[in-house]
Amino acid sequence: MIAIAPVRKKLLVHASQAHAFAVFTRDMSKWWPATHSILKSPQKECVLEPRIGGRWYAVGEDGSTCQTGYVIDWNPPHSLVLAWQLSAAWEFDPKLITEVEVRFIAESADLTRVELEHRHLERMGEAAAAARNAVDSPRGWGAIMDSFKQCAEKGGGLS
Amino acid sequence: MAYQTALIALGDPTRQRVFEELRAGPQSVGRLAAKLPVSRPAVSQHLAVLKKAGLVGDRADGTRRVYFIDPQGLAPIRIWLDQFWEVALTAFQAEVESKAGAS
Numbered sequence: 001m002i003a004i005a006p007v008r009k010k011l012l013v014h015a016s017q018a019h020a021f022a023v024f025t026r027d028m029s030k031w032w033p034a035t036h037s038i039l040k041s042p043q044k045e046c047v048l049e050p051r052i053g054g055r056w057y058a059v060g061e062d063g064s065t066c067q068t069g070y071v072i073d074w075n076p077p078h079s080l081v082l083a084w085q086l087s088a089a090w091e092f093d094p095k096l097i098t099e100v101e102v103r104f105i106a107e108s109a110d111l112t113r114v115e116l117e118h119r120h121l122e123r124m125g126e127a128a129a130a131a132r133n134a135v136d137s138p139r140g141w142g143a144i145m146d147s148f149k150q151c152a153e154k155g156g157g158l159s
Numbered sequence: 160m161a162y163q164t165a166l167i168a169l170g171d172p173t174r175q176r177v178f179e180e181l182r183a184g185p186q187s188v189g190r191l192a193a194k195l196p197v198s199r200p201a202v203s204q205h206l207a208v209l210k211k212a213g214l215v216g217d218r219a220d221g222t223r224r225v226y227f228i229d230p231q232g233l234a235p236i237r238i239w240l241d242q243f244w245e246v247a248l249t250a251f252q253a254e255v256e257s258k259a260g261a262s
Contacts, residue, residue, distance in 0.1 A: 005213035007241045009248055015255045023255045031250040121237055
């Protein structure tokens with residue numbers, strides 16, 4: 001299996017460590033991109049049950065739910081590790097476990113460094129053949145590459 | 160910053176073309192340069208950036224070095240997730256800072 005580099009993100013937020021952790025976990029519904037839901041109806045909630053083994057799932061306006069993964073490690077307000085179980089085809093796959101670790105480091109009372117690492121992406125390899133077939137479809141990676149390119153050309157993001 | 164590496168790597172139109180050319184299969188710097196309106200050293204530099212961003216790999220092929228996109232098609236997935244987290248964390252940051260101190 002070919003290993004690929006984890007996705008890593010870092011940002012500074014003007015908030016306490018405890019508040020940053022709470023918003024990330026308890027208030028996930030308020031910021032999780034609704035456009036990226038795998039639900040068939042519009043996303044109403046994104047829920048993270050606050051304990052090891054807790055489920056991570058989305059709830060649609062019609063009451064349907066879709067699991068994203070579960071809580072592997074829970075260490076408030078310092079860190080958490082989530083299992084991301086969405087395949088490259090953007091479907092829940094209980095056999096697939098990629099890890100998302102998020103660390104909250106207090107720089108001061110009201111400044112927190114947030115570091116995110118999404119790793120073991122090579123485990124998505126099983127689904128990669130399907131993804132590769134989707135690359136050239138209008139709604140597949142080609143379209144994603146287009147939106148990605150637009151984002152890149154704008155200078156992309158968080159800074 | 161590290162998170163911008165992949166974004167910047169494909170933000171350049173020539174680099175995007177180098178990456179697209181590699182979709183046809185592993186190729187040497189010389190062969191890529193022959194297809195593109197840029198010099199070999201320029202192609203080498205673009206490949207170095209793409210490699211650093213984790214989008215392409217390289218290997219020895221006799222006396223040459225050939226470059227390739229991850230054959231399992233995982234590079235686009237990684238790019239996609241990179242962009243996804245960019246969007247998600249920007250929204251997270253806005254939410255955290257809108258209510259800072261209100262917890």
